[in-house]
Amino acid sequence: MSRLGKIARRSFLIGSVAVAGGVAFGTYSYRKPVENPLLQDLPDGHAAITPYVRIDATGITLITPRADLGQGAYSVQAALIAEELDVTLDQIRVDPGPPSPAYYNGKVAAEGFPLAATDDGFLARNGRAFGDVVAKLMGLQITGGSSTVADAFDKLRMAGAVARETLILAASQQSGVPRSRLTTRDGAVILPDGGTLSYVSLAPVAAGLDPVTDVTLRDPADWRYLGKAMQRLDIVAKSTGTQAYGIDMQLDGMVHATVRTNPRMGGEMRGYDARAAEKMRGVIKIVPIIGGAGVIADNTWRAFAAADAIDFDWGPAPYPATSDGMWEEVGASFTRDRRDSRFRNDGDVDAALKDAKMIEAEYRIPYLAHAPLEPMTATVLLKDGRLDIWTATQIPRFMEQAAADLTGLDVADIHLHVLAAGGSFGRRLEDDYVRQTIELAMAMEGTPVKMTWRREEDMTHDFPRTLQISRARGAVRDGKVAALDLKIAALSTTASQTARLNQPVPGPDVAIVAGAWDQPFAIPDYRVSGYRVPAMVPVSSWRSVGASGNGFLHDGFLDELIHAAGADPLAERIRLCWHAPSRKVLKAVGEMSDWGSDPGPDRGRGVAFTLSFGVPVAEVVEVTNTPDGIRIDKVFVAAEVGRVIDPVNFENQVMGGVIWGLGHAMNCELTYDDGLPEQTNFDAYEGMRLYQTPEIIVRGLENTGTVRGIGEPPVPPAAPALANAIFAATGQRIRELPLNKHIDFV
Amino acid sequence: MQLTVNGTTHTIDVEEDMPLLWVLRDELGLTGPKYGCGISQCGACTVHIDGEAVRSCSIAAADVWGSVTTIEGLGTPDALHAVQAAWVEHQVAQCGYCQSGQIMAAAALLTDTPDPNDAEIDDAMSANLCRCGTYPRIRAAVKTAAAKLRGT
Ligand code: FES
Ligand code: FES
Numbered sequence: 001m002s003r004l005g006k007i008a009r010r011s012f013l014i015g016s017v018a019v020a021g022g023v024a025f026g027t028y029s030y031r032k033p034v035e036n037p038l039l040q041d042l043p044d045g046h047a048a049i050t051p052y053v054r055i056d057a058t059g060i061t062l063i064t065p066r067a068d069l070g071q072g073a074y075s076v077q078a079a080l081i082a083e084e085l086d087v088t089l090d091q092i093r094v095d096p097g098p099p100s101p102a103y104y105n106g107k108v109a110a111e112g113f114p115l116a117a118t119d120d121g122f123l124a125r126n127g128r129a130f131g132d133v134v135a136k137l138m139g140l141q142i143t144g145g146s147s148t149v150a151d152a153f154d155k156l157r158m159a160g161a162v163a164r165e166t167l168i169l170a171a172s173q174q175s176g177v178p179r180s181r182l183t184t185r186d187g188a189v190i191l192p193d194g195g196t197l198s199y200v201s202l203a204p205v206a207a208g209l210d211p212v213t214d215v216t217l218r219d220p221a222d223w224r225y226l227g228k229a230m231q232r233l234d235i236v237a238k239s240t241g242t243q244a245y246g247i248d249m250q251l252d253g254m255v256h257a258t259v260r261t262n263p264r265m266g267g268e269m270r271g272y273d274a275r276a277a278e279k280m281r282g283v284i285k286i287v288p289i290i291g292g293a294g295v296i297a298d299n300t301w302r303a304f305a306a307a308d309a310i311d312f313d314w315g316p317a318p319y320p321a322t323s324d325g326m327w328e329e330v331g332a333s334f335t336r337d338r339r340d341s342r343f344r345n346d347g348d349v350d351a352a353l354k355d356a357k358m359i360e361a362e363y364r365i366p367y368l369a370h371a372p373l374e375p376m377t378a379t380v381l382l383k384d385g386r387l388d389i390w391t392a393t394q395i396p397r398f399m400e401q402a403a404a405d406l407t408g409l410d411v412a413d414i415h416l417h418v419l420a421a422g423g424s425f426g427r428r429l430e431d432d433y434v435r436q437t438i439e440l441a442m443a444m445e446g447t448p449v450k451m452t453w454r455r456e457e458d459m460t461h462d463f464p465r466t467l468q469i470s471r472a473r474g475a476v477r478d479g480k481v482a483a484l485d486l487k488i489a490a491l492s493t494t495a496s497q498t499a500r501l502n503q504p505v506p507g508p509d510v511a512i513v514a515g516a517w518d519q520p521f522a523i524p525d526y527r528v529s530g531y532r533v534p535a536m537v538p539v540s541s542w543r544s545v546g547a548s549g550n551g552f553l554h555d556g557f558l559d560e561l562i563h564a565a566g567a568d569p570l571a572e573r574i575r576l577c578w579h580a581p582s583r584k585v586l587k588a589v590g591e592m593s594d595w596g597s598d599p600g601p602d603r604g605r606g607v608a609f610t611l612s613f614g615v616p617v618a619e620v621v622e623v624t625n626t627p628d629g630i631r632i633d634k635v636f637v638a639a640e641v642g643r644v645i646d647p648v649n650f651e652n653q654v655m656g657g658v659i660w661g662l663g664h665a666m667n668c669e670l671t672y673d674d675g676l677p678e679q680t681n682f683d684a685y686e687g688m689r690l691y692q693t694p695e696i697i698v699r700g701l702e703n704t705g706t707v708r709g710i711g712e713p714p715v716p717p718a719a720p721a722l723a724n725a726i727f728a729a730t731g732q733r734i735r736e737l738p739l740n741k742h743i744d745f746v
Numbered sequence: 747m748q749l750t751v752n753g754t755t756h757t758i759d760v761e762e763d764m765p766l767l768w769v770l771r772d773e774l775g776l777t778g779p780k781y782g783c784g785i786s787q788c789g790a791c792t793v794h795i796d797g798e799a800v801r802s803c804s805i806a807a808a809d810v811w812g813s814v815t816t817i818e819g820l821g822t823p824d825a826l827h828a829v830q831a832a833w834v835e836h837q838v839a840q841c842g843y844c845q846s847g848q849i850m851a852a853a854a855l856l857t858d859t860p861d862p863n864d865a866e867i868d869d870a871m872s873a874n875l876c877r878c879g880t881y882p883r884i885r886a887a888v889k890t891a892a893a894k895l896r897g898t
Contacts, residue, residue: 229837238839240818241778241818247777373875455782655882681785689872
């Protein structure tokens with residue numbers, strides 16, 4: 001094999017890195033191939049060619065290690081493999097596979113480094129490659145950061161191609177026909193005489209071969225699945241009630257359970273009185289767990305009812321007890337001491353603002369719960385020194401380690417079965433609910449325990465998105481935006497979350513300023529500073545993470561400056577934008593929305609732009625100011641994603657992201673009193689409903705060639721586009737979310 | 747207590763106030779209806795009682811006045827109901843967790859109102875939350891299903 005072949009083979013599992021030129025940081029431990037988890041205990045007659053393809057007598061299974069939280073990830077991952085492997089989608093099964101370092105996600109950690117996605121310089125490239133190294137060494141197998149498609153695009157296609165070429169080699173050995181005269185189609189190798197050898201029949205031969213790694217990926221012009229609408233693999237199950245989610249787990253002899261811990265997150269449990277609960281019908285056992293107690297019963301509702309009957313003595317919250325107290329703490333964080341980052345500092349903002357007529361504003365955004373519609377749930381069985389976990393998760397590897405730590409078992413004796421999730425939006429990056437269920441299972445050895453949180457438990461233990469305050473100053477000159485100084489104070493999501501994963505990340509937290517410091521605008525004097533608020537309610541990643549709020553803080557104030565300059569909101573953003581793909585996105589949304597035409601009486605149009613996760617997105621919202629309040633009529637979205645892998649799924653993700661962004665901006669917040677979140681169910685945390693849903697018109701641009709995920713980037717511009725549209729329609733500038741604190745919606 | 751679900755009559759021994767949802771899910775093993783809020787706010791638990799869309803989390807077992815149909819009784823993967831076929835055609839589901847309830851709400855709407863206008867669709871479907879934001883496709887799928895059921 002040529003030297004090039006050797007390198008390709010060694011770095012095969014990290015194809016995206018090889019393509020991205022991560023060689024600059026190449027070290028031996030980095031280059032060492034990770035073990036292939038499917039080669040362990042592989043029965044005879046099975047061939048595991050790569051960690052992504054398994055072929056045995058029962059058929060072809062594609063391993064799709066990124067969780068499907070509703071974003072269609074299983075289908076996209078399967079299509080990437082199938083395209084190169086040359087199988088039809090009805091010939092394959094998908095399996096999330098066992099947790100393994102081989103399925104590390106190089107793109108998630110890359111988002112943790114302060115490198116603007118627009119910066120193609122040496123530092124940016126190396127920084128991203130360094131992210132890959134860290135992710136690999138940590139064995140991250142995380143779903144998040146809109147990274148699935150970006151990470152998988154090369155890696156999974158290459159996996160499919162290697163499998164295909166190895167099967168061709170096997171067919172060649174079996175038939176005596178040279179490889180060059182063999183082709184493939186629909187799960188079989190085609191012989192020159194038209195005869196076929198199925199992949200399944202070739203699997204035992206292929207098992208004995210070294211994988212062929214000098215492969216060429218197919219020309220996109222020849223693609224059969226990618227770039228075209230495919231039927232999601234789970235669509236029939238999800239339309240017939242037959243998709244099994246974590247909450248639907250059923251096992252022989254299984255019992256039902258629920259838990260309660262202090263609704264003042266992190267507060268202690270001083271004790272509880274369960275005498276009344278113990279006597280209730282169906283109650284099997286009441287089990288103390290860390291920070292609370294669980295009820296095991298023969299029916300979930302009976303467990304809920306008994307948990308309600310337990311009299312807990314909860315300690316106070318380890319954070320300010322009221323929202324007012326929390327806002328005070330955030331507001332007091334704009335100090336030198338608490339300054340966390342200043343990744344952007346162009347020109348001389350202080351000098352520019354000194355002699356100018358200064359425009360100032362303060363913005364606020366609240367804590368927000370993820371509240372996926374399926375509450376947190378897990379099923380666990382501890383039996384004969386083996387622990388089985390059935391649940392939906394974005395962090396399988398961390399979860400296994402946590403289970404091992406909790407039970408004292410070896411990681412090899414922990415078996416995690418990943419089930420479909422009824423939504424996540426970042427919530428399933430935490431494993432608290434699984435650890436609680438493990439504690440219950442340890443008290444019920446030999447009996448499977450399904451634990452389900454009540455919605456109220458879910459809402460009060462959500463690890464919400466951080467609250468934030470921004471203080472912005474700016475100036476305009478000659479009808480143009482001249483200076484922008486943005487200070488953002490927030491809790492550190494990264495510190496909160498990685499501490500719980502035992503993977504603390506030192507240094508500044510990019511999440512505090514993501515979606516603000518890294519925007520592609522050439523404002524002459526331009527500064528973005530992050531301030532870290534001391535820990536309060538523990539927080540975590542919420543669909544689009546830091547950018548979810550910073551889009552509103554940055555673009556909302558930019559809109560104010562543009563209006564102050566008397567410039568056109570779209571034209572001025574385009575003028576300020578130095579990044580060609582972002583400019584195209586802005587121009588596209590202008591054309592789609594017929595920007596500049598008269599919107600009609602009592603109507604207004606707002607535009608907003610945020611670049612996040614490497615994806616520039618521009619949105620135009622059109623509203624009508626009716627006597628009953630604001631009605632959102634239409635939303636136009638243009639996004640640059642390099643390549644649209646599946647147009648239907650793409651449109652679904654964009655629409656879902658826009659509705660997520662608008663719905664929370666309209667009416668959602670978590671406020672606190674007596675240390676307790678005041679919103680505990682959907683009656684007080686509605687989001688958008690169908691009657692409020694606007695028409696959403698979506699366009700995917702494919703100018704950069706770099707494949708990016710779309711699950712999160714449509715979220716950040718939605719709130720500012722809506723607020724900017726409300727300003728255009730009413731003259732009312734709203735600087736606080738949710739907007740319904742200041743204006744009614746139809 | 748007797749309960750007829752999807753054409754089968756079951757004798758069940760539960761408290762009178764156990765919500766129908768938990769009878770279906772934990773006593774009868776029918777997991778199509780989902781738990782989302784427990785307080786009639788999300789619609790994930792929607793089933794039919796004598797053809798009417800009902801939030802099963804908020805009706806006590808003893809108050810069930812007729813025969814119950816769950817998503818499992820509406821249609822199956824091999825024999826899709828027209829509403830389910832429209833849901834597949836439009837690829838409505840994302841996480842899919844709300845969709846049993848959405849489909850049951852839509853099926854009840856189309857039984858009463860075979861040719862609903864936009865306002866009628868909004869009215870009938872707005873009690874069902876979808877955190878994934880599949881509403882635009884739900885609207886389109888309801889219209890497709892309505893046309894198919896009317897035979898147009
Ligand atoms: S669970 Fe019944 S309406 Fe939400
Ligand atoms: S599809 Fe996820 S909640 Fe509706």
